[in-house]
Amino acid sequence: MADLERRRNEELARILHQLGWSPERLARELNAALPPALAISSTAPYKWRDRGMVPRSPHDQTVCEVLSRTVGIAVTYEQLWGQMGSGRGAKILSPRLLTDPWTADTAQTALREAGADATPVRLTDLFRGDELQQAARHWASPAPELTGGEGALRIATEQLADLRLSYDSKQRLERAYGGGLILDLAKAELAMIGKLLELGAYDEPLGRELYGAASRLARLVGWANYDLGNDAAAQRAFVAALRAAHVSGDPRLGVSVVGCLAVQATHNSGGRGLDAVAMLSTALRAADEVLTPRERALQLGRIARAHGRKGEQISAEAVAERAFQALGDDAEHSQERADLEGMVGEGYLFLGDHERAQQLLAGAIAVLAPERARAKALLMVRLADSYLRTGERDEANRVADQARQLAAGMQSARVARALREFDSAAR
Structure with missing residues (x-):
C-alpha cells in the first residue's frame, strides 16, 4: 500500500x-x-x-x-x-490476467492493458511462478473460436504486411539501441492493433494472423520493459502476448513468449520461484515438431543457460550440445550461432568454468553484427567480469572500456546495471 x-x-x-x-x-x-x-x-x-x-x-x-x-x-x-493520486496501488491492470478464460475477448483486454499508458507497475506486482506455469500451459491448448471481426474497418492483407514491417524495424532499433528507444512507440502501435481487432472487419484466417501480429508486438513491448528493468510490466506484456499467440493458433509464437519469460526468470527476480528450465522445456516439447532449427536452438540455449544458473553442469552441457546440433554448420546461421555461444558462455560463467566461458563469449562478440550492439555490449561485460574473476584485471578493464564505448547513449538499463556491477566488483 x-x-x-x-x-x-x-x-x-x-x-x-x-x-x-x-x-x-x-x-x-x-x-x-x-x-x-x-x-x-x-x-x-x-x-x-x-x-x-x-x-x-x-x-x-x-x-x-x-x-x-x-x-x-x-x-x-x-x-x-x-x-x-498516482503511485497508490495497482492500476487498471486486471488482477485475473492469468486466470481469465483464454478467449479472443480476454486476449483483446490483455493487449489493451499492455499498450495502455498506465501508472508504472511495481516490482511487488510480479506474478508467482506457479501462476505463470499455469498460464504457460494454455498456449498449447486448442485455439479458441474466432468467427471474425464484424466492425466497420475493413482489414486487408496489406495492413498485416505494414504491421510486420513496422515490427521488424522496431525490433532492429531495440536490439541496437535498447528498449528505452522504442517502448513508447511499440505501446502506441500495440494500442492501435487492439483497435483494429476491436473495430475491424476480417475473416477467421486474417483475424488469426492479426492476433499473431499483436502477439509479436506485445512480446516486443515486454522485452523493451525487461530491458529497462520494468519486470512486472514486462511480465504483463508477455502474458498478453501469450494470450494473443493462443488465439492466433501459432504454437511457435507461444514458445517464443515462454522463452522470454524464462530469460527474465533466469537473470533476475522475475517469476518469484518460476522454474525457467521446467516451463521452457515443457513448451519446447509441445511445439518441437513445428519449430525451425534456429528457433529450437534459441530455446535450447536459453534452457542450457538456465541450467547453468541453477548450478546443473551436466544438464547444461547436454542441452547445449543439443542446441548446437539443432543449428548445424550452416553459414547462414552465423548470427544465431553467435547468440547461442553467448548464452552457453553465460551458462559456464554461472558455473564458474571461466576457461570455456571466455572462449565462447569472445567468439560470440567477434561475430555479432553491429545491429546487435546491445547483446554485444552485455556479452562484453560478462567477458570482462570473467577476466576479473580469474585475476586478469588489465584485460578485464580493456574489455569493459570497449563495452562502455559501444553502450554510450544506449537506452538499456540491463547494460547500465551490468557495467555498474562490474565497476563495483573492480573496486
Whole structure:
C-alpha cells in the first residue's frame, strides 16, 4: 500500500455511508469474494477510507466489484481510487490476467492493458511462478473460436504486411539501441492493433494472423520493459502476448513468449520461484515438431543457460550440445550461432568454468553484427567480469572500456546495471 499523505477517501466513505456499511463489513464482504490466502484484516478498510491508502491488486479491483454488485451500478477504479493520486496501488491492470478464460475477448483486454499508458507497475506486482506455469500451459491448448471481426474497418492483407514491417524495424532499433528507444512507440502501435481487432472487419484466417501480429508486438513491448528493468510490466506484456499467440493458433509464437519469460526468470527476480528450465522445456516439447532449427536452438540455449544458473553442469552441457546440433554448420546461421555461444558462455560463467566461458563469449562478440550492439555490449561485460574473476584485471578493464564505448547513449538499463556491477566488483 502507498501512504504518501493522510487524505480521507471521500468517495469510498460516501458509498459505505450510502450502504450503511462499516469498514469491518466491507472487509467481510471482500473476504467472502476472495480466496482464503488473500483474506484481509478487519481494520484494513479503515486505512483505505480514512488515510487515503490504496489496496494492492487484486484487492483494489475486488472492492470495485463488490461495491458495484451491492450498489447496483458500476463503481469504477478511477472513481474509487483515481483521485488518490498516482503511485497508490495497482492500476487498471486486471488482477485475473492469468486466470481469465483464454478467449479472443480476454486476449483483446490483455493487449489493451499492455499498450495502455498506465501508472508504472511495481516490482511487488510480479506474478508467482506457479501462476505463470499455469498460464504457460494454455498456449498449447486448442485455439479458441474466432468467427471474425464484424466492425466497420475493413482489414486487408496489406495492413498485416505494414504491421510486420513496422515490427521488424522496431525490433532492429531495440536490439541496437535498447528498449528505452522504442517502448513508447511499440505501446502506441500495440494500442492501435487492439483497435483494429476491436473495430475491424476480417475473416477467421486474417483475424488469426492479426492476433499473431499483436502477439509479436506485445512480446516486443515486454522485452523493451525487461530491458529497462520494468519486470512486472514486462511480465504483463508477455502474458498478453501469450494470450494473443493462443488465439492466433501459432504454437511457435507461444514458445517464443515462454522463452522470454524464462530469460527474465533466469537473470533476475522475475517469476518469484518460476522454474525457467521446467516451463521452457515443457513448451519446447509441445511445439518441437513445428519449430525451425534456429528457433529450437534459441530455446535450447536459453534452457542450457538456465541450467547453468541453477548450478546443473551436466544438464547444461547436454542441452547445449543439443542446441548446437539443432543449428548445424550452416553459414547462414552465423548470427544465431553467435547468440547461442553467448548464452552457453553465460551458462559456464554461472558455473564458474571461466576457461570455456571466455572462449565462447569472445567468439560470440567477434561475430555479432553491429545491429546487435546491445547483446554485444552485455556479452562484453560478462567477458570482462570473467577476466576479473580469474585475476586478469588489465584485460578485464580493456574489455569493459570497449563495452562502455559501444553502450554510450544506449537506452538499456540491463547494460547500465551490468557495467555498474562490474565497476563495483573492480573496486
